[in-house]
Amino acid sequence: MKLNIALLAGDGIGPEVIDQAVKVSDAIAEKFNHEINWKPALTGAAAIDAVGEPYPDETHDICMASDAVLFGAIGHPRFDNDPSAKVRPEQGLLKMRKKLGLFANVRPTFTFPSLLDKSPLKRERIEGTDLVFLRELTGGIYFGEKGRRDEGETAFDNCVYTRAEVQRLAKKGFELAMTRDKKLCCVDKANVLETSRLWRETVQAMEKDYPEVEVSYEFVDAVAMRLVQWPNSYDVLITENLFGDILTDEASVISGSMGLMPSASLGSDIGLFEPIHGSYPQATGLNIANPMATVLSAAMMFENFGLQEEGKAIRDAVNSALEQGIVTEDLSENGKSYGTSEVGDWLAKNI
């Protein structure tokens, strides 16, 4: 297969982890006889520095002309520490998701056998966990009207959802549940929020179309607790943008590290594959960030092209690395760890 992949490395550890995903993907291409044409493009703070905005038109054109996008991370402390900055890296991420129509962010959470005893959570709680969050990605409070009034003394962020936005995400959730354990949990705050009541009412109305799916409705605060208490009781969880963002970072504790959590952002012909973590600025340039989340995002990319064997080859290499202790410092035991690039080299060599 010939694949054109837009490569958006971004900021902080973004370029370092992307480099490893490229190495591993190139090894896959060689082994399975594919041709990957990488097309680097600017995003985030790097794009602001170069051309004054975080998701330039040229980058969008490159994404649109590609079969998929592989994304690192964006964000820089100079913006995080300046609340008055009008142009921000994160706006680029939001604009990109919106313009590419990526309304469904698939965030799987699973355990790795070799890491079960490294989690701060007890083995018997997390063993067997295999759940997927479907986070709505182009609506809600991240995209509603925001601003200040009363001479800056009052701030507001509106949360808006349409029935159609909930339906298209929920449809993906039901369909995904049908391919798995047929359990769907709608995570909301319907006891307080009108948008959540729309979510609940919309999902309830769809239940009749999927009679085999067992649907539950849980409040987000309770899910935040149950997620670490009994994670293996969940299968597919659907939720709005903000709740999904928060709960999936929490869920990374189950697997063992933020540096292990991949995702796929879907909705149009062009999928975008990205780790769930941010630009981890403290680690920039230190060769210590875990590249596995980005490498596993590349696995999701191959699988989304229908290339299951290629995806499996990456997952097998990651599992072997974890078993043999070829890990970055976030997963190290007894102080023994490898650099970001060494882990990438090892994975590429073991494809």
Ligand SMILES: NC(=O)C1=CN([C@@H]2O[C@H](COP(=O)(O)OP(=O)(O)OC[C@H]3O[C@@H](n4cnc5c(N)ncnc54)[C@H](O)[C@@H]3O)[C@@H](O)[C@H]2O)C=CC1
């Ligand atoms: N998708 C994106 O590009 C995202 C960007 N951000 C941006 O990233 C910047 C930093 O935000 P933070 O809240 O610190 O989130 P972060 O995800 O960058 O880091 C939080 C913590 O997770 C761990 N971590 C993250 N990635 C890791 C990796 N690859 N290997 C090992 N450990 C890892 C580290 O302990 C780190 O301190 C901000 O500017 C923020 O806006 C945050 C989240 C997502």
Ligand SMILES: CC(C)CC(=O)C(=O)O
């Ligand atoms: C930086 C935010 C806009 C996004 C985020 O935290 C995420 O997508 O996980």
Ligand SMILES: [Mg+2]
């Ligand atoms: Mg996040």
